[in-house]
Amino acid sequence: MWTTTIARCTLPSMRKRSSVLACLALRAEGRPGWAVATAATSPSPSLHLTWRQLRGYGTQAPAPLPSTALGDSPGVRHVRALEQERQLEVEWEDSGHSLYPYTWLRDNCQCPLCTLQSAQARSLLLSQLDIHTGVDRVQVTDNNKVSIVWPDQHTSEFDPDWLRKRCFSPAARQALQEELFLNERMYWDSELRIPTASFEEVLHDDKAALAWLLALRRVGIVYLKGAPVEQGQVARLSQRIGYLRLTFYGHTWQVQDKSQANNVAYTSGKLSLHTDYPALHYPPGVQFLHCLSQAGEGGESEAVDGFHMADQLRREDPEAFRTLTSLRVDFTDTGSDYCDFMVQSKNHIIDVDSDGRVVRINYNNATRDSVLDLPLHQVQAFYSSLKAYVQLMTRPENMLTYKMEPGDLVTFDNWRLLHGRKSYLSHPDQVRHLEGAYLDWDEVMSRLRILCKSVHGES
Ligand SMILES: C[N+](C)(C)CCCC(=O)O
Ligand SMILES: O=C(O)CCC(=O)C(=O)O
Ligand SMILES: [Fe+2]
Ligand SMILES: [Zn+2]
16 A cells, blocks of 8 residues: 655665664665655565665765774774873774773773663762873783773773774764764655555564654654554554653643634644644654544645754845744743643744754744743844744745545654644534644654664664
């Protein structure tokens, strides 16, 4: 049924232990960066997106694959104590070199006195750490470990793979950070064919679950098909990860046309593109929506890649970008649901990190407060900037439109995507009904790392 799609790509020779990093080495053919094409044979005919195919969700500019992060680290040829710099120099068998500060090495001694093995946590106290320590002796042991004897005769032994992974070179650091956080995204527009998988397979097969979460991270949206048409499925799916995020709207929530609606989502009206819950200072990272019943007329879903749009705004209207990333906007949400609430927040509509990279979009026009905490002279500029961003998002070439059917369950990155819904006609004999739930990225990323490790073996 849903057996097509995906990015066509050439696979580099995959090394067993290379884990997620190998994704980045994939080069897409056709369109710059990536292309949509019919996927290669999948092991399971019901799965439109397999793990193998999903590894194709590389980024627009795949990063070079640093050998340091591949796990198959070369052995240690030689170690040398650089007394002046207070660094240990490791020469690898492939002739590469890595430098490690003495202080860092002493801080990270892996022995049972310094590390609680059962928790893989540091038991050494900072008060016990001499940040000016020297070394007494360094050597490579018979089983190719790096051994350090400290001035107080405490001994540390470091595994070469462990050290290599933690090399302080910019390339190695970047590679390891990407492996840990998978921050490289694949931007898309109206032409995206939404990555789709089978609900049941994701629940029962680790490879399918890994493929789902990798695409959720990289692409930001994954469609799951074939969920039972009854309530409780978003909760079931959240258990596949860990646990869901409780909010004032409940553990899970029912999107229906309700009288005395406590939220615009609970009407039959149009919802313009929004992220959910910018009224919170920490909005939910991931959203699930399961369609139990669809309207005959209207009710189509819309979605845009908010990061892509923000980058486009940065290029086309840098002043508007600067405004939306620097002014904090008030959001408000008052009512009663799980319990009564009076929520207030101040958020940038576009959040960037300290390197200027877009990390989160916070925008729901319905909950944007009438309280606008700006000096008079900035008000008009704020509105122009917001208009510019919203107009960019609503361009037909940027917006994705789809209509959910009963049994469809869409999962998306609520920090990145803006989603909306066309208005619909409420029919007493066919009430539109979606069930939703939120999760946070920390828990989703945790499951992603565990699945990566179990599917690829040791890491
Ligand atoms: C769907 N619902 C009601 C749980 C939240 C809607 C999003 C928002 O108010 O920002
Ligand atoms: O009704 C829909 O399709 C989407 C609902 C929504 O965006 C929400 O509940 O926040
Ligand atoms: Fe929403
Ligand atoms: Zn120790």
